[in-house]
Amino acid sequence: MNYLVIKCGGSVFEKLPFSFYQNITKIQRHGYFQPVIVHGGGPLISRLLEKTGVKSSFIDGLRVTTEEVLDVVEMALSGTMNKQIVANLYKAGGSGFGLSGIDGSLLTAVPAGDGSLGYVGNVAFVDDTVIDNLAAKEFIPVVSPIAMDSTGQKYNINADVAAASIAEALKAKLCFISDIPGILIDKDGEQAVLHQAASNEIEQLIIAGVIKGGMIPKVRSALRALENQVPEAAILNGLDPDSLMAFAKGEEIGTKIMLNTEAGYV
Ligand SMILES: Nc1ncnc2c1ncn2[C@@H]1O[C@H](COP(=O)(O)OP(=O)(O)O)[C@@H](O)[C@H]1O
Numbered sequence: 001m002n003y004l005v006i007k008c009g010g011s012v013f014e015k016l017p018f019s020f021y022q023n024i025t026k027i028q029r030h031g032y033f034q035p036v037i038v039h040g041g042g043p044l045i046s047r048l049l050e051k052t053g054v055k056s057s058f059i060d061g062l063r064v065t066t067e068e069v070l071d072v073v074e075m076a077l078s079g080t081m082n083k084q085i086v087a088n089l090y091k092a093g094g095s096g097f098g099l100s101g102i103d104g105s106l107l108t109a110v111p112a113g114d115g116s117l118g119y120v121g122n123v124a125f126v127d128d129t130v131i132d133n134l135a136a137k138e139f140i141p142v143v144s145p146i147a148m149d150s151t152g153q154k155y156n157i158n159a160d161v162a163a164a165s166i167a168e169a170l171k172a173k174l175c176f177i178s179d180i181p182g183i184l185i186d187k188d189g190e191q192a193v194l195h196q197a198a199s200n201e202i203e204q205l206i207i208a209g210v211i212k213g214g215m216i217p218k219v220r221s222a223l224r225a226l227e228n229q230v231p232e233a234a235i236l237n238g239l240d241p242d243s244l245m246a247f248a249k250g251e252e253i254g255t256k257i258m259l260n261t262e263a264g265y266v
């Protein structure tokens with residue numbers, strides 16, 4: 001199956017035009033790709049945490065996750081966000097199937113980093129047969145990034161990380177739908193979109209503080225995916241109703257993330 005992994009960011013979710021969902025169903029119906037949606041929901045999680053008085057902080061764009069935070073993350077992602085995306089797809093004529101990384105053991109997690117992030121995980125294994133089975137029935141999988149380890153302990157996976165891992169397993173093209181037109185840099189005192197970004201430039205931009213916060217897991221996950229047989233990765237603007245379809249048709253749009261070798265660096 002020719003998959004396209006579409007990571008839908010919480011930053012843009014509430015502002016996405018209806019045509020975004022229509023385009024996903026068109027991409028499937030016209031046979032461009034079988035879409036797989038992986039979604040975040042950072043702003044909703046933050047709002048719910050604030051309401052319940054639970055404090056959380058970020059390290060390099062990753063939310064430090066205590067047991068209390070994890071409960072809220074799961075509620076927001078696997079509940080509200082996941083089902084709203086399935087409902088939006090339905091209104092656009094598509095058949096979404098909502099699941100988290102826990103369901104069918106789609107994603108197996110391992111703890112991320114040195115433990116200072118709490119219950120934040122990385123993906124050790126993706127059971128792509130779960131996706132294949134849904135796609136064979138013409139469902140559009142809609143995945144929330146919660147996963148278990150081999151003992152059944154749950155983890156909060158950053159949605160960019162989960163999307164990249166799923167794209168790696170499916171060897172699929174990958175796009176990150178966010179609230180910016182791509183990686184923004186300062187050019188002659190004005191903000192400009194970097195249309196292509198290679199590994200070495202990306203690391204320099206992180207060190208310089210130009211790429212920060214939630215953009216860090218996005219670019220790092222994209223680079224890792226490209227190193228693991230993902231053919232293409234781009235950051236697209238969800239507010240531009242044509243960007244997803246343009247990417248699906250092979251046009252260069254947003255920021256194309258590239259490995260150094262691809263970009264001509266040694
Ligand atoms: N150089 C950069 N160019 C564009 N956005 C950046 C950059 N550095 C940091 N960001 C931030 O990254 C955000 C996107 O990441 P995030 O908030 O996690 O979004 P999403 O929910 O779509 O994953 C942008 O809204 C912007 O505030």
Ligand SMILES: CC(=O)N[C@@H](CCC(=O)OP(=O)(O)O)C(=O)O
Nearest residue numbers: 010040041042062063157158159
């Ligand atoms: C570990 C980690 O950072 N998890 C994220 C999961 C949601 C997410 O990634 O949402 P966006 O795509 O909207 O950023 C979080 O708790 O916010």
